[in-house]
Amino acid sequence: TAQKETLGFQTEVKQLLNLMIHSLYSNKEIFLRELVSNASDAADKLRFLALSNGELYENDADLKVRISADKEANTVTITDNGIGMTRDEVISSLGTIAKSGTAEFFKNLTGDQSKDSQLIGQFGVGFYSAFIVADQVTVRTRKAGESQGIEWQSAGEGEYTLQEIAKESRGTEIILHLREEEKEFADEWRLRSIVTKYSDHISIPVEMYKAEVPESEGPDGEKIAAEPAKWEGINRATALWTRDKSEVTDEEYKEFYKHVGHDWEEPLSWAHNKVEGKTEYTSLLYIPKKAPFDLWNRERQSGLKLYVQRVFIMDDAEQFMPSYLRFVKGLLDSNDLPLNVSREILQDNKVTQAIRKGCTSRVLKMLERMAKNRADDYQTFWNEFGQVIKEGPAEDMANKEVIAKLLRFSSTHTDDSTQNVSLEQYIERMNSEQDKIYYVVADSFAAAKSSPHLEIFRKKGIEVLLLSDRVDEWMMSHLTEFNEKSFQSITRGDLDLGKLDDEEAKKAQEESEKEVAGLVERIKTALGDNVKDVRFTHRLTDSPACVVADDNDMSSQMQKLMESVGQ
Numbered sequence: 282t283a284q285k286e287t288l289g290f291q292t293e294v295k296q297l298l299n300l301m302i303h304s305l306y307s308n309k310e311i312f313l314r315e316l317v318s319n320a321s322d323a324a325d326k327l328r329f330l331a332l333s334n335g336e337l338y339e340n341d342a343d344l345k346v347r348i349s350a351d352k353e354a355n356t357v358t359i360t361d362n363g364i365g366m367t368r369d370e371v372i373s374s375l376g377t378i379a380k381s382g383t384a385e386f387f388k389n390l391t392g393d394q395s396k397d398s399q400l401i402g403q404f405g406v407g408f409y410s411a412f413i414v415a416d417q418v419t420v421r422t423r424k425a426g427e428s429q430g431i432e433w434q435s436a437g438e439g440e441y442t443l444q445e446i447a448k449e450s451r452g453t454e455i456i457l458h459l460r461e462e463e464k465e466f467a468d469e470w471r472l473r474s475i476v477t478k479y480s481d482h483i484s485i486p487v488e489m490y491k492a493e494v495p496e497s498e499g500p501d502g503e504k505i506a507a508e509p510a511k512w513e514g515i516n517r518a519t520a521l522w523t524r525d526k527s528e529v530t531d532e533e534y535k536e537f538y539k540h541v542g543h544d545w546e547e548p549l550s551w552a553h554n555k556v557e558g559k560t561e562y563t564s565l566l567y568i569p570k571k572a573p574f575d576l577w578n579r580e581r582q583s584g585l586k587l588y589v590q591r592v593f594i595m596d597d598a599e600q601f602m603p604s605y606l607r608f609v610k611g612l613l614d615s616n617d618l619p620l621n622v623s624r625e626i627l628q629d630n631k632v633t634q635a636i637r638k639g640c641t642s643r644v645l646k647m648l649e650r651m652a653k654n655r656a657d658d659y660q661t662f663w664n665e666f667g668q669v670i671k672e673g674p675a676e677d678m679a680n681k682e683v684i685a686k687l688l689r690f691s692s693t694h695t696d697d698s699t700q701n702v703s704l705e706q707y708i709e710r711m712n713s714e715q716d717k718i719y720y721v722v723a724d725s726f727a728a729a730k731s732s733p734h735l736e737i738f739r740k741k742g743i744e745v746l747l748l749s750d751r752v753d754e755w756m757m758s759h760l761t762e763f764n765e766k767s768f769q770s771i772t773r774g775d776l777d778l779g780k781l782d783d784e785e786a787k788k789a790q791e792e793s794e795k796e797v798a799g800l801v802e803r804i805k806t807a808l809g810d811n812v813k814d815v816r817f818t819h820r821l822t823d824s825p826a827c828v829v830a831d832d833n834d835m836s837s838q839m840q841k842l843m844e845s846v847g848q
């Protein structure tokens with residue numbers, strides 16, 4: 282027999298396993314959802330590859346998952362005839378966490394279990410959840426088109442073994458040896474009810490073995506025929522997105538999200554649409570509740586799952602969402618794209634553009650609706666993803682107005698760092714003399730809030746938006762007006778408060794301007810080439826002086842931003 286090899290888990294896997302076991306104790310049954318979800322993904326991948334190479338089916342194109350339990354041996358087995366894994370794939374998929382930036386992320390763990398398990402949630406649950414109920418997991422797998430099988434085995438405690446095996450059937454078999462205290466899962470009825478609860482939406486059949494039913498007699502002595510033992514489908518086995526909206530329950534949408542989104546939280550919102558006409562497609566788009574840990578990682582994969590006529594084509598098709606909506610998860614099923622569509626073809630394609638346009642406006646509408654009807658949820662959304670949305674005005678000129686409506690700011694109205702003021706609210710609070718939307722951008726919220734430029738506004742009771750996110754200066758350079766009110770930075774050039782200045786005050790200012798003319802000259806000479814100009818200002822009420830940018834120059838924020846990207 283082949284040599285057995287022992288390998289160690291990546292450090293992060295050990296931490297993940299440990300945290301998972303301690304944080305999911307109240308919801309152990311989800312291990313089955315995760316393993317069935319993986320089996321379904323494996324079927325999708327095989328079907329896709331078989332489009333160009335039918336031999337991969339090995340005369341078995343009837344893709345399915347089977348679940349069985351053995352009470353005596355105390356095991357649960359999940360078998361699929363999907364794509365399977367090679368030795369290398371087993372090592373990378375079941376021994377590491379294959380996401381860039383993971384090590385970095387794990388360095389931030391605090392050691393406080395309850396806090397850390399919250400963080401860990403961003404990874405989704407996945408295969409390792411098997412160890413919540415099992416103290417020994419065996420994976421036997423053979424990749425489609427390959428002849429060599431491989432067996433992986435682990436107790437989930439730091440290492441695993443690998444051994445080459447002969448495996449006739451293609452695909453993957455996962456045998457869970459249950460922990461003594463989790464015996465209850467080795468029960469057919471228990472397993473059935475878990476599948477019904479979490480995996481009914483899986484589009485391939487999930488089957489369980491039904492024992493032989495002997496011939497019997499009915500109440501009136503009539504004969505009831507015997508039934509032979511057989512594998513019986515226990516899920517609905519139709520692709521959820523092909524069903525009618527009115528027939529899908531919220532629960533089903535939520536469970537489906539966990540499957541397509543590889544997330545363990547429920548989504549915040551979703552939109553399911555069938556589009557007919559020139560381009561025909563179905564979209565099912567979800568807004569997650571939490572931002573992934575790598576939202577700002579440039580190499581991060583994002584995008585939708587793409588299906589063509591119900592056949593899975595690819596994950597992470599990023600062409601259907603603009604970058605400022607890169608947190609959206611879900612799927613598209615197109616009737617117009619060819620089955621052999623590639624990323625290159627998608628790149629520059631009329632169908633892609635039409636779908637992208639439709640999906641973008643659908644997401645924006647969904648957010649608008651949430652902002653209007655579910656303010657708390659919208660605030661949750663904004664706290665997680667607001668900074669990404671702020672890239673919108675620069676990226677998506679066509680939807681600038683709609684995006685501006687979605688923006689939320691801190692302002693002097695509350696002086697709180699929570700960004701919860703909309704432009705509509707700001708305008709509503711404006712007095713009749715005010716015709717501009719005033720804002721200040723600084724390095725931090727504290728700096729914005731205590732900016733000396735604010736003094737005159739506070740005195741006059743004029744609300745000012747307080748901006749301090751990295752992206753803010755960039756965003757404001759692309760926002761010119763909202764509802765016919767233009768934006769005005771209070772730190773730029775000659776600030777004209779227009780009608781907001783009263784006549785008497787103006788006169789007094791002119792007087793004092795004359796008085797200090799000599800002083801201004803002296804300061805100008807002293808500062809020399811370090812400044813462009815020195816001006817008298819009536820903007821300050823408490824501070825003696827402040828630095829401003831000329832109207833045509835870059836603001837100090839923008840200069841810093843440009844420096845940070847190497848300009």
Ligand code: ADP
Pocket residue numbers: 315319320322323361363364365366374375405406407408409453543
């Ligand atoms: P995810 O499903 O989010 O990728 P998992 O932890 O659930 O993460 O699975 C990790 C990887 O292991 C999968 O991406 C896949 O490559 C591989 N895998 C897991 N189960 C199977 C299976 N039944 N058949 C083929 N590959 C599998």
Ligand code: MG
Pocket residue numbers: 315318319407408543
């Ligand atoms: Mg998975």
